[in-house]
Amino acid sequence: MARKVFLHVGAPKTGTTYLQDRLFHNRVSLENHGVFYPVGNEPDFFRPALDLIDRPWGGMRKTVHGEWDTLVKRVRRHESETILISHHLFAGARPDRVEKAMTDLGEGGRTEVHIVYTARDIARVLAAEWQDQMQRERKVTFARYLERMQTAKQSRSAAWFWRTHGLPDVLSRWGRNLPPERVHLITVPHDGAPSEVLWRRFCEVVGIEESWTPIDSDRHNQSLGRAEATLLRRLNARLESQELTREDYRHLVTDVIAKRTLAHRDGRERVTMPPTAFDWADEVADSWIEWAELAKVDIAGDLDDLRPQRPEAGVEWVDPDAPRTKDVADAAIDALVAVVVEAARTDPPQGPVASRAARVMRRVRGRRS
Structure with missing residues (x-):
């Protein structure tokens, strides 16, 4: 029986966090049953995935150089019959990077490579991706x-979304x-x-028994x-002129807030598409389903x-861009409390957070004087 590598390439916002975390926690048991999840000392495959797709990603490109090759060496050294690798960033790989991955993992035909792709309907994906954008310094409204x-599927602003969520494109590129x-x-x-x-x-799909x-x-x-996303969007606009480093933003805004x-927060109001967009969403779904049926790929699910x-x-549809002012204010207070507690927990009085806050206040006073 040929050795198999299952490469789960995404897509983002399709339950990948849950899947990868469960695989990580059960990696020892899986290895005992012949399934190797080669994360090494990391909790996931973010670094090798980012290295493979070769994108700047907030200045991290140099810090992950060589991580993919290290992963490949780890895979080749291991004797398990089944290898499982999973990260949603793989979906965005260019054709030349896909070729590299398939060549590295295929080992000249000695290993049977399988591509796995989890897909979710476009209406839920769009809402989830927009909210994720608000956690990464973006300021665009949902509309x-x-x-x-x-x-604008081919525009720079939309290219990454469709490169990872365009089901026919992803599976054509990887398969x-x-x-x-x-x-x-x-x-x-x-x-x-x-x-x-x-x-x-x-x-x-992968051949894992639930036990x-x-x-x-x-x-x-x-x-x-709605209120939470609006708060982040407005905060991002205010922070634009404050020279906050990406590292500080990731910690204080993305993580803590x-x-x-x-x-x-309790009582969060769900972000959904307007009714007028569902005809378009149905057309997207029809094109995905038609492609999958014609391509005769293996389908797990419905x-x-x-x-x-x-x-x-x-x-009645509720506009994600127009939450109640009170709800945004309540979310802002919760965010402020979280930042104050984090500052008190991690910093001495004149530590990094206090120093950054002082610098920001000095600039604000300077503009007012």
Whole structure:
């Protein structure tokens, strides 16, 4: 039996955090059953994935140089019959980087490479990606973001989204030289389904028995709400002139404010597409389903999961860009509390956070005088 490598290439916002965390926690048990999850000393494959796709990513390109080759060496040294690698950044790889990955992992035909792709309906993906953008210094409104995705697929602002979420493009790029039975499409079930459904579909594709992974994961990428996303968008606009380093932004805004605080507030109002966009979303779903059927790729799940669920009749749509002022103010207070607690916990009175705050206040006073 040929050795197999299953390369899970994404897409972002399709349950990848849950899948990868569960694989990580059960890696010892999996290895005992012949499935190697070669993360090494890291919790995931972010660094080798970023190295492979060769993108700047906030100035991190140089810091991850060589990580992909290190991963390949780790894979080749191991004797397990099944290798499993997973990260959503792989989906955005250019054709030349895809070729490198397939050559490195295929070892001249000695290893059978399989591509795995998890896909979610475009309506939920768009809302999730826009909220993620707000955690990465972006300031675009949801209405403008949706317009860009609908009308400018090849523009610089929309290219990354479609390079990772354009199902036909991703699977054509990654599966170009593979037989269709080695290209696996896993559909993400609609809202309300337990996470176990996605996990079972994933296990079915890779050949994992559920008993091998007894430790569940409680990691899910929690969504922001209307007020929380608006707060971050306005904060990003204010911070633009404050010369905050990317490292400081990631720690204080992305981690402390967004992920630890805003994403866990009670009563978050869900971000959804306007009813007028669902005809377009249905067209996207139709094109994805048609491609999958014609390409005859292996499908785990139901292709109808890729069709957006329209709102029920009579349910009024709430504009994500126009939350109640009180809700934004409440979210802002929670964010401020989180930053104050973090500063008190991690810094002495004249430590880094206090020093940065003092510099910002001096600049503000200078502009007012």
